[in-house]
Amino acid sequence: MLVREIMKSPVTTIPPDVSLVEACKLLQALNIRHLPVTESGRLVGVLTDRDVRFATSTLCPSPHAATDSVRCAMSTSVLTADPGDPIEEAARVMRAHKIGCLPVVEGNLLVGIITDMDLLDAILRLAGIYDSTGRLEVSLSDVPGELARLTSFLGQRNVNIRSILTYPTGQGSIRTVLRVDTNQTPPLADALREAHFAVLWPMQKPWLR
Amino acid sequence: MAAVIYHREYARYDFGADHPFTPARLAILTDLLASLGNPIDAVEPPLATREEILTVHDEAYVAAVEALDRQDGSSDAMAYGLGTPDNPIFPGMDLAARWLVGGTLHGARTIAEGKHNRVLQLGGGLHHAARAKAAGFCLYNDLAVAIQDFVRRGWYVAYLDIDLHHGDGVQSLFYESDHVLTVSLHESGYYLYPGTGHIHELGSGSGRGMKINIPLEPFTEEEDYLEAFDAVVPQALAWFSPSVLVVQAGADGHFADPMGDLALTTRTYHALYERILNLAARHTEGRVLFTLGGGYSSAVVPRVWAMLYLTLMGLPLPERLPEDWMAKWAHALGPRMPLTLHDPDPPFPPFEGKDERRRRNRNTVSRLLDSVSRYWY
Numbered sequence: 099m100l101v102r103e104i105m106k107s108p109v110t111t112i113p114p115d116v117s118l119v120e121a122c123k124l125l126q127a128l129n130i131r132h133l134p135v136t137e138s139g140r141l142v143g144v145l146t147d148r149d150v151r152f153a154t155s156t157l158c159p160s161p162h163a164a165t166d167s168v169r170c171a172m173s174t175s176v177l178t179a180d181p182g183d184p185i186e187e188a189a190r191v192m193r194a195h196k197i198g199c200l201p202v203v204e205g206n207l208l209v210g211i212i213t214d215m216d217l218l219d220a221i222l223r224l225a226g227i228y229d230s231t232g233r234l235e236v237s238l239s240d241v242p243g244e245l246a247r248l249t250s251f252l253g254q255r256n257v258n259i260r261s262i263l264t265y266p267t268g269q270g271s272i273r274t275v276l277r278v279d280t281n282q283t284p285p286l287a288d289a290l291r292e293a294h295f296a297v298l299w300p301m302q303k304p305w306l307r
Numbered sequence: 308m309a310a311v312i313y314h315r316e317y318a319r320y321d322f323g324a325d326h327p328f329t330p331a332r333l334a335i336l337t338d339l340l341a342s343l344g345n346p347i348d349a350v351e352p353p354l355a356t357r358e359e360i361l362t363v364h365d366e367a368y369v370a371a372v373e374a375l376d377r378q379d380g381s382s383d384a385m386a387y388g389l390g391t392p393d394n395p396i397f398p399g400m401d402l403a404a405r406w407l408v409g410g411t412l413h414g415a416r417t418i419a420e421g422k423h424n425r426v427l428q429l430g431g432g433l434h435h436a437a438r439a440k441a442a443g444f445c446l447y448n449d450l451a452v453a454i455q456d457f458v459r460r461g462w463y464v465a466y467l468d469i470d471l472h473h474g475d476g477v478q479s480l481f482y483e484s485d486h487v488l489t490v491s492l493h494e495s496g497y498y499l500y501p502g503t504g505h506i507h508e509l510g511s512g513s514g515r516g517m518k519i520n521i522p523l524e525p526f527t528e529e530e531d532y533l534e535a536f537d538a539v540v541p542q543a544l545a546w547f548s549p550s551v552l553v554v555q556a557g558a559d560g561h562f563a564d565p566m567g568d569l570a571l572t573t574r575t576y577h578a579l580y581e582r583i584l585n586l587a588a589r590h591t592e593g594r595v596l597f598t599l600g601g602g603y604s605s606a607v608v609p610r611v612w613a614m615l616y617l618t619l620m621g622l623p624l625p626e627r628l629p630e631d632w633m634a635k636w637a638h639a640l641g642p643r644m645p646l647t648l649h650d651p652d653p654p655f656p657p658f659e660g661k662d663e664r665r666r667r668n669r670n671t672v673s674r675l676l677d678s679v680s681r682y683w684y
Contacts, residue, residue: 227502229502230435230442230443230475230500230501230502230503231500231501231502232499232500232501232502233497233498233499233500233502255392256391256392257392258385258391277502279391279392279393280391280392280393280500281393281435281443281444281472281499281500281501281566282327282392282393282566283499283500284565284566284567284568285327285565285566299498300498300499300568301568303526303562303568303570304526304658304659304660305562305570305655305656305658
């Protein structure tokens with residue numbers, strides 16, 4: 099999944115010389131938290147709702163008036179993303195710097211923005227929970243071909259896979275969670291067990307074990 | 308006494324030999340009732356019209372169902388949830404589904420016109436069907452069409468769903484409606500299809516606080532299930548003050564059902580039916596429409612639904628099952644078939660995890676009530 103697939107575009111921007119009170123009104127009207135600041139089309143900073151609140155707070159060591167300009171409260175060392183970056187790289191940068199957004203630029207042009215909320219949306223999409231689906235959880239051996247064996251088993255039964263999440267458990271196995279396009283997961287789990295898959299869910303009924 | 312609605316054409320709703328939602332379930336049930344000396348005396352409903360289907364479904368979807376029914380391959384079946392392992396395409400499916408909708412709708416009209424207060428539709432309960440998508444064995448949403456008919460008359464409808472699975476189709480079709488309260492008890496969507504039915508799904512707009520979900524842990528037993536029911540359902544009905552109850556009485560929460568992981572028994576279902584009739588007496592002057600629903604064990608479904616029928620008709624429950632019926636259907640009932648209408652007591656050996664399940668179920672109910680009660684009073 100690439101940044102261009104999840105970024106918001108076009109982006110609402112603000113010039114650096116408008117007042118903080120205007121910026122605050124804009125943030126509230128659009129119910130957003132991040133405003134890229136542009137000057138002659140060029141990205142010069144990012145202003146967040148938190149920047150506005152702190153800059154004008156009595157708790158700020160050198161507080162600003164609400165009529166002061168955006169320029170005094172914005173961050174100027176802005177980290178950006180390219181539309182072709184993979185979203186996991188964007189997530190890594192945002193996490194490493196503990197920031198809530200990345201403006202997306204192409205050359206001098208601001209083309210979009212991604213925020214932490216867009217990354218949460220991406221996780222939900224990756225987890226496949228937007229469709230009505232059943233859930234299978236299988237422990238696979240950490241060797242080549244095991245996932246292929248699992249997916250071809252499902253393919254042969256005309257079961258459509260809506261998402262697959264896998265992660266290593268660190269104990270020689272790969273935990274695999276699939277969202278599948280059927281509600282008949284318990285019989286499917288029985289068939290998988292017969293084919294020697296270690297099915298973690300659905301499990302056998304405890305009173306039948 | 309209840310009016311019973313049934314049509315032999317319901318048997319046309321048949322996805323094929325290996326599909327779990329088989330009309331044989333109905334044949335075995337009606338045969339059991341006859342064998343018990345209570346042959347059903349049913350009203351034959353009319354077929355639902357295309358216009359009636361369109362009161363809840365998109366025209367494009369209905370047109371796609373009709374086209375695929377004619378083996379016209381121009382429609383994108385998968386986009387409409389058709390041609391999947393759950394909803395295979397079969398010739399005559401449009402008509403078959405319309406018979407089931409016709410039955411439930413006829414039940415609603417029977418109540419709305421004051422002919423009967425208590426109606427049992429021996430079929431239907433296709434609660435997963437969405438506005439423009441088939442899902443989970445459900446082609447057209449008979450429940451939603453019936454509810455819509457009540458709503459059109461200005462009635463307030465409380466929909467109660469005791470199927471194993473979340474009643475997602477009905478919930479989503481009325482998500483913003485302030486005329487429809489939906490309450491669904493089901494195995495948690497964390498584990499089971501369709502994956503929805505969490506406590507935070509409360510409705511939107513003027514329907515906020517009117518969509519209630521009680522997701523329960525896998526392997527939840529009777530005591531916890533009824534405790535959750537009693538903690539939420541009477542309060543919700545007292546607040547909403549419905550004109551009628553519509554009940555999707557799926558029987559797949561039974562411990563022997565092959566599709567899920569709840570551990571209810573025939574006694575749980577009997578207790579639920581009694582509770583629902585009492586609630587109808589208290590809140591809707593006895594007006595209640597029951598449909599069938601999920602339920603995939605031939606050894607379970609005829610017993611549970613026969614119990615539903617007998618309870619609604621005010622007839623005594625026999626202890627033993629008739630031998631002629633057992634012999635006739637032995638091939639379908641399987642080797643684990645009990646000789647009695649009720650499950651053996653105890654129905655299964657105790658198994659571990661009860662305390663943690665109870666803790667989580669109680670926490671679910673208290674978190675639900677905490678968030679929903681602010682909309683209620």
